[in-house]
Each structure stands twice: as structure tokens, then as C-alpha cells.
Amino acid sequence: QSALTQPASVSGSPGQSITISCTGTSSDVGGYNYVSWYQQHPGKAPKLMIYEVSNRPSGVPDRFSGSKSGNTASLTISGLQAEDEADYYCNSYSSSNMWVFGGGTKLTVL
């Protein structure tokens, strides 16, 4: 299974909005509404931020939102804050009971 495609890096200033894309195929992102997003700070475990394309777990700020169109999913963070600086990974369920991650995107808050 091939990794999903994410931009290596994105950046934004505090208060701005950014969007991270995640492109797969019809066998993963496009075929199922099982896209999730994870935030990982250096040296820490990943944390679930979005599940099933657009749902937020309890405790995740509503500044984080997710969407999907065709084979591409997106994570948008509005009102950027310094603590949002981290690596972000998308994940999708894939056919044959497998899961595939994106390569990760490093978010820099300027």
C-alpha cells in the first residue's frame, strides 16, 4: 500500500488559517469516509484531532476542521496559535483491512 501524499511543510502567522491536503486513491481516501488526522509534537505520541473526515474528538478545539473531496482530504486550522506548531499526519482506511498514513506535514507558526 502506498503512502498518502501530503505537503512536506506549511506555515502561517498567528491568527491566520492554513490547510493541509492529503491525496490518496479511490482505494483509500476516495473510497471510504474513514480519514483521520493526527497531531504530533516532537518526542511525543500522536494525538487524534479529526476522525471520519470531519468529526472532532472531545477536547479538540473547533479551530480544527476536516473535509474531503474525491480522493483528497483536507485539514484546516483557523486562528493559528503557537501551540499548533507540530507535525500532522493524515490516515485512511484502505481496502483489505489495512490503514495507510500520509508522509506528514510540518506546520510552522511564524
Next chain:
Amino acid sequence: QVQLVESGGGVVQPGRSLRLSCAASGFTFSNHGMHWVRQAPGQGLEWVALIWYDGSKKFYADSVRGRFTISRDNSKNTLFVEMSSLRAEDTAVYYCARGTGNQFDSWGQGTLVTVSS
């Protein structure tokens, strides 16, 4: 609260075996599928394996199928992965993660496996 604690990592020679454990607490372990996810140094996340809540089904990434075996002991709230024929490219931090639906909603802190002679 949900707690997952991995153990068993270390330095191992290529071709040898190693077993990792993940002790779970704070939730009904036997109600959840459990995953292993790994992260090579400086690299991204890679899904490794899933075991169903009752252990009846197991699924593996192509990169580890035939070499890794996932298992669980619901009486002891513990998840395992037995890794054999280890290669340098298996060097990574190994995380256990709770499955809820098709996402990983809780993660352990990880245990580092280094495959080196």
C-alpha cells in the same frame, strides 16, 4: 483515563527476534481492536498490524506480513507483537494504539527498537 504503556524495546541483531508488550488500563480492553504503528527515526508513521477485539482476526502491513505476529491476552489487558527476522529497516519507535471505529484514538508513549549488529 486510557493508558497504554509499551515495553520490550531495545537493541537487537539483524535476523533475531523481539517481543513487544503494551499494557492497557482505564478502559474495557476486550471491547477494542488494537493496532501497532511504528515510526522510523525522523520519518513518518507507518501502520503495522491490527488485532480484533477478541483476537479472532489479524491484519498486517505488507512490509511485516510473515515476520510479525500480533496477539493479545484479554485476561491481562495486554497486547503483544512478536517480531522475527528483524531487519535494519524495522528500526523504529513502536506505538500501540487503541482502535475505535477506523481511527486510532489513544496512543502509548512508544518503545524504541533498534536493529543493528
